Amino acid sequence: MNIHFQTREQYLFIHRNVKHLLLLWEKDHRKHLYLVIKEEGENLTLLDPGEMYQEHVFDEILPIFFQVLHTETGTLATLLGATFLYHDQLVGMYYNPYDPSEDLYFFYIHDQQINEIPDEEYAQVTQTFTQEFPDYCK
Template sequence: MQIRFQTPYQYLFIHQNVKHLLLLWKKERKRELYIIEEENDGTLLLRFPGETYAEMVLQEIEPIFFQRLETEEGLFPAILGATFTFEEKLIGMYYHRDHPTEELYFFEIQGETLTEISDQKYEAVVHAFMNEFPEYFSG
């Protein structure tokens, strides 16, 4: 699934196995959350889920949504692309804000904190993600 926007304030992410679109309006300091539903013909339908649902999801993801990650190349801004469960732990998949198709990064989410995944489990986490969200790897 690849969708590009003209401005950098729209974010697609999957949370609790539901595809969402987060719109941020910087000038108005407003945020909107939509659920993305795919119809049989491939059309994407945006549906407003209601204020209560939107606030609940935003409360869960806002503390972990935007991150600064560090690799051997240095610090870079990262964005949450998906959350999923692996061995009863919440895992977050992140991507580089400026290069979203280059590499994915996985962390265990504990409350509002990201924790590195051990080398022994990292490959299994990646495979679990690929099986659960194949749309990230098509096209």
């Protein structure tokens, strides 16, 4: 069976080592979250995690999911691609949804806000990401 959702706003991301699919219907102000339990090529097997789980994840990620970054070349709209722990601190990896092959950006996440990672820690954070998510780095 092939199912297609009638929204262009479909976002895959990893949060706390679980792959999710976030669907947003802007005109209805609706959102839904699925767990990705299996991936085969372009096919995903999804599981509805229930309302309580959805609300918990929404509380954690929606305030920080979409970010506008100010870079040396201007501003850039980014999306949260993954979260992971580095020395017991939650880190968010952000990417340009219009060109996912561009640079990745990393920030500490604390109190529903993103914070810059000190230069002396940044290389270690990116190395941790590369080890935990090798598929992103191909």
